[in-house]
Amino acid sequence: MRVLVLILMLLAPPAFALDPGEMFADPALEERARAIGRELRCLKCRNQSIFDSNAGIAKDLRVVVRERITAGDSDREILAYVQDRFGDYVLLKPPVAGHTYALWLTPVVLMLVGGLAFAAYMRRPRRAPEALSEADRAAAQALLKETP
Amino acid sequence: MIVETGHFALWLALVAALVQSAVPIWGAARGHPAAMRVADSAAQVQFLATAASFGALTYAFVVSDFSLRLTALNSHSAKPMLYKVTGVWANHEGSMLLWVLMLALFGVLISVFGRMIPVAMRATVLAVQGLIGVGFYAFILLTSNPFERLLNAPLDGQGMNPLLQDPGVAFHPPLLYLGYVGFSTAFSFAVAALITGRVDPAWARWMRPWVLFAWSGLTAGIALGSWWAYYELGWGGFWFWDPVENASFMPWLIGTALLHSAIVVEKRNALLKWTILLAILTFSLSLIGTFLVRSGILTSVHAFATDPERGAFILLMLCLYIGAALTLFAWRAGDLEDGGVFALWSRETGLLVNNLLLAVACGVVFVGTLYPLVLELITGDKISVGAPYFNQTFLPIFGVTMLAAGIGPFLSWKRARKADVLARAGKTTVVSLAVTAALVFALALRDPVGLLGIFIAAWLATATWQDLLRRCGLPHTPWTNALRRLAGLPRSAWGLYLGHLGLAVAAAGVIAVSVWRDEAIQTVDTGQATQVGPYEFTLIDIDNTTGPNYQTSIAAVRVTRDGALVAMLFPERRWYPVEQKPTTEAGIRTLWHGDLYAVLGDPNGSGGFVTRYYYNPGVPWMWLGAALIALAALISLADRRLRIGAPAARRMPLAQPAE
Numbered sequence: 132m133r134v135l136v137l138i139l140m141l142l143a144p145p146a147f148a149l150d151p152g153e154m155f156a157d158p159a160l161e162e163r164a165r166a167i168g169r170e171l172r173c174l175k176c177r178n179q180s181i182f183d184s185n186a187g188i189a190k191d192l193r194v195v196v197r198e199r200i201t202a203g204d205s206d207r208e209i210l211a212y213v214q215d216r217f218g219d220y221v222l223l224k225p226p227v228a229g230h231t232y233a234l235w236l237t238p239v240v241l242m243l244v245g246g247l248a249f250a251a252y253m254r255r256p257r258r259a260p261e262a263l264s265e266a267d268r269a270a271a272q273a274l275l276k277e278t279p
Numbered sequence: 280m281i282v283e284t285g286h287f288a289l290w291l292a293l294v295a296a297l298v299q300s301a302v303p304i305w306g307a308a309r310g311h312p313a314a315m316r317v318a319d320s321a322a323q324v325q326f327l328a329t330a331a332s333f334g335a336l337t338y339a340f341v342v343s344d345f346s347l348r349l350t351a352l353n354s355h356s357a358k359p360m361l362y363k364v365t366g367v368w369a370n371h372e373g374s375m376l377l378w379v380l381m382l383a384l385f386g387v388l389i390s391v392f393g394r395m396i397p398v399a400m401r402a403t404v405l406a407v408q409g410l411i412g413v414g415f416y417a418f419i420l421l422t423s424n425p426f427e428r429l430l431n432a433p434l435d436g437q438g439m440n441p442l443l444q445d446p447g448v449a450f451h452p453p454l455l456y457l458g459y460v461g462f463s464t465a466f467s468f469a470v471a472a473l474i475t476g477r478v479d480p481a482w483a484r485w486m487r488p489w490v491l492f493a494w495s496g497l498t499a500g501i502a503l504g505s506w507w508a509y510y511e512l513g514w515g516g517f518w519f520w521d522p523v524e525n526a527s528f529m530p531w532l533i534g535t536a537l538l539h540s541a542i543v544v545e546k547r548n549a550l551l552k553w554t555i556l557l558a559i560l561t562f563s564l565s566l567i568g569t570f571l572v573r574s575g576i577l578t579s580v581h582a583f584a585t586d587p588e589r590g591a592f593i594l595l596m597l598c599l600y601i602g603a604a605l606t607l608f609a610w611r612a613g614d615l616e617d618g619g620v621f622a623l624w625s626r627e628t629g630l631l632v633n634n635l636l637l638a639v640a641c642g643v644v645f646v647g648t649l650y651p652l653v654l655e656l657i658t659g660d661k662i663s664v665g666a667p668y669f670n671q672t673f674l675p676i677f678g679v680t681m682l683a684a685g686i687g688p689f690l691s692w693k694r695a696r697k698a699d700v701l702a703r704a705g706k707t708t709v710v711s712l713a714v715t716a717a718l719v720f721a722l723a724l725r726d727p728v729g730l731l732g733i734f735i736a737a738w739l740a741t742a743t744w745q746d747l748l749r750r751c752g753l754p755h756t757p758w759t760n761a762l763r764r765l766a767g768l769p770r771s772a773w774g775l776y777l778g779h780l781g782l783a784v785a786a787a788g789v790i791a792v793s794v795w796r797d798e799a800i801q802t803v804d805t806g807q808a809t810q811v812g813p814y815e816f817t818l819i820d821i822d823n824t825t826g827p828n829y830q831t832s833i834a835a836v837r838v839t840r841d842g843a844l845v846a847m848l849f850p851e852r853r854w855y856p857v858e859q860k861p862t863t864e865a866g867i868r869t870l871w872h873g874d875l876y877a878v879l880g881d882p883n884g885s886g887g888f889v890t891r892y893y894y895n896p897g898v899p900w901m902w903l904g905a906a907l908i909a910l911a912a913l914i915s916l917a918d919r920r921l922r923i924g925a926p927a928a929r930r931m932p933l934a935q936p937a938e
Contacts, residue, residue, distance in 0.1 A: 234664065
């Protein structure tokens with residue numbers, strides 16, 4: 132299956148990620164369409180957004196996004212619309228839900244653990260450095276005299 | 280015949296690696312100097328054998344010997360010579376051979392340049408290197424033999440992915456492997472330290488040059504890959520948080536931490552356990568990267584082979600090596616004791632904070648990369664973790680890291696004067712705020728995230744200059760004196776300043792292009808002009824011609840600003856008939872502040888063409904910054920070599936100021 136997907140990807144016609152024909156004339160709407168496009172994954176590509184991809188399905192999704200914008204949906208509604216049909220996999224930014232708590236908490240937890248470890252390390256009881264013995268001192272003096 | 284010799288040489292290398300991993304360890308345990316010295320000769324034999332093997336495979340590619348399965352599948356007689364040679368590693372088997380060639384190279388370098396390392400330590404280090412080699416030779420010979428023949432040789436080969444037929448990407452793998460595989464030295468030194476029980480400043484001094492060298496290669500390799508994506512894939516992007524990119528980025532992050540913590544061991548005999556752990560983790564992440572890319576778990580331009588058997592083999596090796604090293608660490612690390620004591624406000628703490636932040640940043644990338652794989656394995660849920668996630672989680676942590684990198688050099692070893700540091704950081708703040716404000720007013724830049732980023736980059740650059748000037752004695756000393764001091768700075772100091780400055784420059788570039796890029800996509804006829812930011816792009820002409828192994832349409836695009844000619848761009852659309860694949864070659868003109876970038880797309884059937892035009896501010900800064908960082912490591916390395924040299928080679932003035 133994966134090989135098939137790869138072959139399909141490579142056979143995709145040499146097209147641009149974004150076709151001028153599909154673009155909005157209004158720059159504000161166009162900017163919105165692109166911002167949404169960057170959040171959605173091209174389903175058969177590696178971590179590429181539909182905005183960046185030239186695959187057919189990416190173009191289809193871009194058209195869907197534009198249709199929803201024309202229909203007056205909000206950004207959030209459009210993302211939900213696509214998510215309902217293709218699942219979480221289509222969102223490049225995973226939703227915050229039961230199966231992604233661990234993912235979203237990772238930075239916080241790592242920061243906390245790191246900070247605590249740091250604090251523990253800085254406060255750890257330290258052994259006082261051993262005083263230099265007379266013999267060591269004499270040896271060091273001898274060494275110092277040798278150096279030109 | 281030559282090919283069979285290469286195959287034989289690879290088996291010979293395996294035997295040499297076996298000898299290298301067994302005899303010296305035994306010698307070190309029993310105190311036999313002769314047995315320990317076997318490590319050196321075995322490393323040399325191993326390298327010669329692997330080089331011969333690699334040479335034989337290269338020969339098969341150069342003469343287009345299609346009786347070899349690998350060349351038949353991945354080469355073509357009409358390819359230019361450069362790509363016949365680089366085609367050797369543009370496939371799974373050949374790239375693994377390059378991997379072991381690098382490993383053997385590092386082994387032989389240690390045996391030659393590591394003469395000042397006591398023989399027991401050197402023997403143990405080389406034995407561990409040999410052990411890593413054994414696993415990978417076995418992997419190649421058992422699952423990925425590049426020397427397999429075909430019974431019926433085809434008349435010509437099937438060619439090579441045209442995306443990879445490019446000078447930038449041709450040297451991306453060797454540099455990347457220099458880093459990936461070079462970190463094996465850190466691993467070997469760490470394991471050898473755990474085995475021999477010797478971890479002290481001298482140990483760190485022996486290890487650090489290898490880490491610096493590897494890190495420099497990895498930096499250059501990542502930048503080269505990113506550069507290639509930028510000009511070849513044709514939409515001006517350069518980093519996609521793709522798992523394969525992350526696989527190379529993680530060892531870089533932890534390797535950066537390792538570079539810094541090894542300084543603490545070297546100068547202050549502190550953070551011993553942590554440094555050992557980082558050394559093990561850095562190479563472990565390289566191995567995990569190799570596994571992710573080579574196993575076919577991730578589908579991408581890098582995944583030449585999607586073979587579960589190979590994946591399982593690498594996974595097994597991964598668990599063995601990483602597991603064994605971590606077990607050894609758990610068992611032996613308790614015996615290691617930190618010597619140097621330091622205050623809360625000290626260079627040591629600064630470097631520890633650097634390590635903490637880089638480790639957390641790496642952890643975030645690690646979890647983000649592997650989470651979808653693990654989640655699908657456990658629950659079957661399929662999710663994507665893409666750029667929006669990493670931008671939200673990684674970038675803030677890295678921003679703080681850069682702020683810390685700015686004031687880190689202000690802190691002196693052992694105990695810094697807090698008021699002094701704060702006063703200097705205050706000046707940094709004022710200057711960086713002024714720079715940011717100037718950009719707001721002069722260029723009317725408004726994006727808050729972009730301005731925060733610019734502030735951070737300005738902060739790092741300012742702080743770095745500030746510390747450099749202070750090290751030269753300014754403003755309390757005359758200019759002539761300051762220049763003399765500047766020339767007398769140790770190379771490692773140059774490494775520090777150049778490296779941090781490079782990071783600031785690269786970060787400024789990344790921020791500029793992410794926030795202030797101008798873009799226009801349209802269908803145009805020849806002669807039609809398009810406005811992109813302050814520039815006007817005009818499609819002048821399209822020329823259809825042929826290259827060595829492709830057909831191409833080259834467009835001439837004129838770029839003017841206020842009517843004055845700035846540049847002519849020549850974007851191309853190529854078609855490779857052998858591989859039946861198209862590629863785009865962007866037309867790029869680099870100005871000091873940014874790139875003018877044009878891509879030629881499909882004809883619309885009535886004489887017009889789809890074109891994409893960009894003004895990418897800051898992009899040249901990114902490449903300049905990356906080059907500075909890689910160069911900084913090499914400069915610092917030069918310093919190490921002098922200091923590591925035998926005691927006799929002490930021609931440098933003895934009294935160097937401590938860093």
